[in-house]
Amino acid sequence: MSRYSIKFKKEGYLKYTSHLDIMRFFQRTFKRADIKLLYSQGFNPHPKMSIAQPLSLGYTSTGDYIEIETESEMNPDNIYEVLNKLMPLGIEIICVKAINQGKKTLAALVEFGEYEIKLGDEYKNLGPLIEPFMKQDKIQVKKLQRKTGIESILDIKPLIHDLTSEDFEGHIKLTMVIRNGSQANLNPELLLQALLDYSNCKKNYSGIEVNRKELYYTQDGKLIKFEDYNC
Amino acid sequence: MTIANKIDQILIKVEKPARYIGGELNSVIKTPGKDEGQFETRFVFAFPDLYEIGMSYLGLQIIYNLLNQEQGIFCERLFAPAQDMEALMREHQIPLFTLETKTAVTQADILGFTLQYELSFTNIVNMLDLSGIPIKSQDRGETDPFVAAGGPCAFNPEPLAPIIDFFMIGDGEELLLEVCRIHLEWKRSGEKRLSFLQTISQIKGVYVPQFYEIKYHEDGSIRDVLKTFDKAPDRIQKRIVSDLETAVFPEFNIVPFIDVVHNRATVEIFRGCIRGCRFCQAGMIYRPVRERSKNKIKELAQSQLKNTGYDELSILSLSTSDYSEIEPLVSELMGVCHTNDVSLSLPSLRLDSFSVKVLEDIQGYKKTGLTFAPEAGTQRLRNVINKSITDENIYYAVEQAISLGWQQIKLYFMVGLPTETDDDLDGIVEIARKITDLFYKSKGNRGKFNITVSISNFVPKAHTPFQWFPQCEISEFKRKHYYLKDKLKMMKNITFNYHGTDASYLEALFARGDRKVCDTLIKAWEIGCKFDGWREHLKYEKWLEAIALTGLSADAYIYGNRNYDTILPWDIIDSGVSKEFLIRESKRSIAELQTPNCNAECQDCGILAMHNCHVKQVKLNEQI
Numbered sequence: 001m002s003r004y005s006i007k008f009k010k011e012g013y014l015k016y017t018s019h020l021d022i023m024r025f026f027q028r029t030f031k032r033a034d035i036k037l038l039y040s041q042g043f044n045p046h047p048k049m050s051i052a053q054p055l056s057l058g059y060t061s062t063g064d065y066i067e068i069e070t071e072s073e074m075n076p077d078n079i080y081e082v083l084n085k086l087m088p089l090g091i092e093i094i095c096v097k098a099i100n101q102g103k104k105t106l107a108a109l110v111e112f113g114e115y116e117i118k119l120g121d122e123y124k125n126l127g128p129l130i131e132p133f134m135k136q137d138k139i140q141v142k143k144l145q146r147k148t149g150i151e152s153i154l155d156i157k158p159l160i161h162d163l164t165s166e167d168f169e170g171h172i173k174l175t176m177v178i179r180n181g182s183q184a185n186l187n188p189e190l191l192l193q194a195l196l197d198y199s200n201c202k203k204n205y206s207g208i209e210v211n212r213k214e215l216y217y218t219q220d221g222k223l224i225k226f227e228d229y230n231c
Numbered sequence: 232m233t234i235a236n237k238i239d240q241i242l243i244k245v246e247k248p249a250r251y252i253g254g255e256l257n258s259v260i261k262t263p264g265k266d267e268g269q270f271e272t273r274f275v276f277a278f279p280d281l282y283e284i285g286m287s288y289l290g291l292q293i294i295y296n297l298l299n300q301e302q303g304i305f306c307e308r309l310f311a312p313a314q315d316m317e318a319l320m321r322e323h324q325i326p327l328f329t330l331e332t333k334t335a336v337t338q339a340d341i342l343g344f345t346l347q348y349e350l351s352f353t354n355i356v357n358m359l360d361l362s363g364i365p366i367k368s369q370d371r372g373e374t375d376p377f378v379a380a381g382g383p384c385a386f387n388p389e390p391l392a393p394i395i396d397f398f399m400i401g402d403g404e405e406l407l408l409e410v411c412r413i414h415l416e417w418k419r420s421g422e423k424r425l426s427f428l429q430t431i432s433q434i435k436g437v438y439v440p441q442f443y444e445i446k447y448h449e450d451g452s453i454r455d456v457l458k459t460f461d462k463a464p465d466r467i468q469k470r471i472v473s474d475l476e477t478a479v480f481p482e483f484n485i486v487p488f489i490d491v492v493h494n495r496a497t498v499e500i501f502r503g504c505i506r507g508c509r510f511c512q513a514g515m516i517y518r519p520v521r522e523r524s525k526n527k528i529k530e531l532a533q534s535q536l537k538n539t540g541y542d543e544l545s546i547l548s549l550s551t552s553d554y555s556e557i558e559p560l561v562s563e564l565m566g567v568c569h570t571n572d573v574s575l576s577l578p579s580l581r582l583d584s585f586s587v588k589v590l591e592d593i594q595g596y597k598k599t600g601l602t603f604a605p606e607a608g609t610q611r612l613r614n615v616i617n618k619s620i621t622d623e624n625i626y627y628a629v630e631q632a633i634s635l636g637w638q639q640i641k642l643y644f645m646v647g648l649p650t651e652t653d654d655d656l657d658g659i660v661e662i663a664r665k666i667t668d669l670f671y672k673s674k675g676n677r678g679k680f681n682i683t684v685s686i687s688n689f690v691p692k693a694h695t696p697f698q699w700f701p702q703c704e705i706s707e708f709k710r711k712h713y714y715l716k717d718k719l720k721m722m723k724n725i726t727f728n729y730h731g732t733d734a735s736y737l738e739a740l741f742a743r744g745d746r747k748v749c750d751t752l753i754k755a756w757e758i759g760c761k762f763d764g765w766r767e768h769l770k771y772e773k774w775l776e777a778i779a780l781t782g783l784s785a786d787a788y789i790y791g792n793r794n795y796d797t798i799l800p801w802d803i804i805d806s807g808v809s810k811e812f813l814i815r816e817s818k819r820s821i822a823e824l825q826t827p828n829c830n831a832e833c834q835d836c837g838i839l840a841m842h843n844c845h846v847k848q849v850k851l852n853e854q855i
C-alpha cells in the first residue's frame with residue numbers, strides 16, 4: 001500500500017473538460033495501466049484518488065496534482081512511464097513522487113495557487129499600475145453571493161501573495177500567486193476584475209487565457225511548491 | 232480567423248463544451264495527402280442528435296474503427312449542436328464543424344447520417360443548413376459533399392429521398408468501405424458528381440433516389456415507380472454481413488470525457504432475431520440470425536476493457552437469451568468481469584430461472600429492478616402480436632425474483648395494437664395486481680415494493696406484418712392512457728408512465744410516409760421544429776401548422792387502410808423478408824395465431840433467396 005502524488009498538465013481543448021471528467025479520465029487510465037487503486041471501506045466503496053485543487057472549466061494548467069493510493073508498492077518512475085504512454089493529446093504527466101503515509105492529503109495542503117493570465121495589447125498600460133494597485137490599504141471587490149443574490153464588498157488584499165506583469169509577444173502576461181484551498185480561496189478572475197476596475201481599462205474582457213502554473217503550501221512562513229513536497 | 236479560433240471564443244459560454252472538442256481517447260486524426268496514414272476521402276459520420284446520445288451508439292464506433300483502418304480514408308464525427316451552441320454559432324457565423332479537425336462540414340467528401348429514429352429528421356435538415364449545404368439533393372453542385380444516410384430508418388427512405396443523395400441499406404460494414412473506395416477512385420478521376428452516383432447505384436445496397444420518379448394516383452397513393460437511369464436496380468437489396476466472426480468490430484472504442492448515456496464496453500453477440508414479433512421492425516430487417524462465437528466475444532470484451540478502462544461491460548443483441556450458448560457465455564463473461572474488476576450488464580434478457588439466478592449473482596445487494604416486456608395484457612393479444620411470453624412465465628419469474636429480494640419490477644406494454652379492446656387493457660392492470668399480490672403473499676406487509684408500468688404507443692412500421700394496419704387515433708390513444716391511469720391509480724405501489732401521443736403520430740407519419748412528406752418536414756424545420764425526439768422540444772402545434780401549410784393529408788398516411796396489393800412507399804427496398812411471408816403473418820395475426828420461432832421451425836420468411844440462414848441449416852442437420 002502506497003501513496004503517490006502525480007503532477008500533470010492539461011492543455012489545449014482539454015481546458016473544456018470539467019473536474020469530474022478528469023477524475024473519470026484518470027480512474028479509467030489507472031485501469032488501463034493496471035495500476036490497482038485502494039478502495040475506501042463501506043457501503044459504497046470508491047477508489048482512493050483525489051485531485052489536489054479542482055480547476056475551473058476553461059483554464060489550462062501546467063501544475064495540477066492528483067493523489068492516489070495503490071494496493072501494492074510501485075516504483076514512481078514506472079508509474080510515470082506507464083501513464084505517459086496512455087495520455088491523449090492535451091494531458092501529460094510531469095512527474096510522479098511517492099509520499100509518506102502519515103502526511104496530510106494534497107487537498108488539505110493547498111494554500112496558494114500560481115496563475116498566469118494573458119491579455120491582449122489593449123491592456124498594455126496595466127503594467128505600471130500594478131505597484132500602486134498593490135500598495136492600496138484595501139483591495140475591494142463586489143461579490144455576488146450565488147445563493148442569496150446579495151452583493152457584498154470583499155477585501156481581497158489578504159488573499160494576494162504576489163502580482164507581477166511582463167510583456168509577452170505583444171500581449172501582457174499577469175502572474176499572480178493567490179490563496180487557494182479549503183481555508184481561503186481567491187478566484188484569479190476576481191483579482192483581474194479588481195485590477196481592471198482600478199485601471200479604468202475596458203472591463204468586458206473575453207477570450208482571456210488563464211493557466212495555473214503551480215500549487216503551494218507553506219512551511220515556516222515560506223511558500224513551497226507542491227512538486228517539492230516530501231522530497 | 233479559423234473555425235478553431237472562433238470556437239475558442241464561444242465554447243466557454245456553452246453548456247458542456249466538451250461535447251464539441253473531440254480529442255477523446257482512441258479518437259483518430261489524419262492529414263490530407265497520398266502517403267501512408269493520410270487521407271484523400273473524408274467521410275463525416277453524422278449522428279443527428281446530441282453528442283451524449285450519439286456516442287452511446289455502438290454503430291458509430293464500428294464505422295469509425297472500420298473506416299479509419301483503411302488507407303486513404305478518414306472518418307470524422309459530427310453531432311447536432313445543442314440549442315445554446317447553435318445560437319452562438321449562428322451569431323458568430325461559425326459553420327458546423329467536425330469534432331476531429333474542426334473542419335467545416337462543406338469540406339467533407341461524404342456526409343453520412345445515421346437514421347436511428349424518425350424524430351431526428353428535422354435535425355438532419357438543421358445540420359445541413361448549419362453547414363451551408365443545400366438541403367435538397369437537386370440544389371447541390373459539383374463541389375458540395377455527397378449527403379448519404381443509413382441505419383434502420385433507411386428501410387423506409389422515401390420521406391428523406393429529396394434530401395439524401397444516396398442511401399445505404401442494411402449492414403454497413405462492407406458496403407460503406409466499398410462506397411468510400413469507389414469515391415477515392417472517382418475523386419482521382421476528376422469525373423462529374425453524377426458519374427459517382429451512377430457507379431455506386433450498381434453496388435448492392437445502394438439506393439440513389441434521384442434515379443427513380445414516383446407516379447401517384449389521384450388519391451395520392453403510388454401508381455408506379457419509373458427509373459430515370461436505366462441501369463439503376465428495380466429494387467434495392469439490403470446488405471448482409473455474412474460472418475460476424477471476421478467482421479470488423481471495435482477494440483479501441485472512443486472514450487468520451489463527459490458522461491454519456493452508456494459509458495461502457497459493449498460487444499454485439501449476435502445480429503438478427505429468431506422471434507418474429509409482428510410489430511418489431513428490427514426482428515424483420517436484421518434477418519437472418521448471425522452469431523459471434525463465445526471465444527470471439529470474450530476476446531473482444533477483454534480487449535475493449537483493456538483499451539478503454541471502462542468499469543462496465545455490456546453485451547448487445549435483440550434478445551440476449553436466444554444466444555445459442557447463453558449459459559456458458561454468461562458465466563465466462565462473469566469470469567472476465569471478475570478478473571478485470573468491472574461490472575456486467577445484461578440487457579434484453581428473457582426472465583426465466585436461469586436469468587433471475589444470473590441477475591442475482593451480478594447485482595447482489597444492488598438490485599436495480601427487473602424488467603419484463605409482455606407488450607400486451609392478454610394471451611389473446613400476445614397471440615396477435617406473436618409475443619411468446621405467457622402469464623405463467625411472468626409470475627414464475629416474479630415469484631423467484633421476490634424471494635431473492637427484488638423489490639422493483641418494471642413492466643413494458645404497448646397500446647393501440649391491432650385488434651386491441653379494453654379487455655386487453657384490463658389484462659395489463661391484472662398483471663400488475665397479481666404481481667403485487669405475489670409480493671405480499673411472500674413478504675407480508677414488510678418491505679418497499681414498486682411496480683413501474685410503462686406504456687408505449689404502437690407505431691406500424693415498414694417491412695413488418697403490421698405495415699398494412701392503421702395507427703390508433705390520437706383521441707383513442709389518450710382514452711386508453713386515461714383508462715389505464717384511472718385503474719392503476721387505485722392500486723398502491725404502482726408508477727405509471729406513458730409516451731406522448733403527438734410524438735407517436737409524427738413517428739408514424741415518417742415511418743409510413745412517401746416522398747411528399749419531405750416538404751412538410753422541411754417546412755416544420757423552417758418554422759422552428761428540431762430535436763422532436765425530446766419531449767421538452769417537440770412543438771406539435773408547429774408540426775400541425777407545417778402539415779396545413781404544405782397541404783399534406785397526414786391522416787391518410789397514418790390512419791389509411793392499405794390492402795395487400797397497394798404499392799407501399801418502401802417496396803423499393805428489399806429487406807429479404809418476402810411479401811408473401813408478411814401477408815401470411817398478417818393474416819395469422821388477425822386469426823390470433825402464434826407462429827413458432829425460427830429455432831422451433833423455419834417459417835420460410837424469404838431471406839434464403841438472399842443469404843443462407845444458419846438457424847435453418849442447424850435444423851436441417853438435426854433432421855438428417
Ligand code: SF4
Nearest residue numbers: 829833834835836844
Ligand atoms: S429462413 Fe427460416 S429460420 Fe431463417 S430467418 Fe427465415 S424463417 Fe427464420
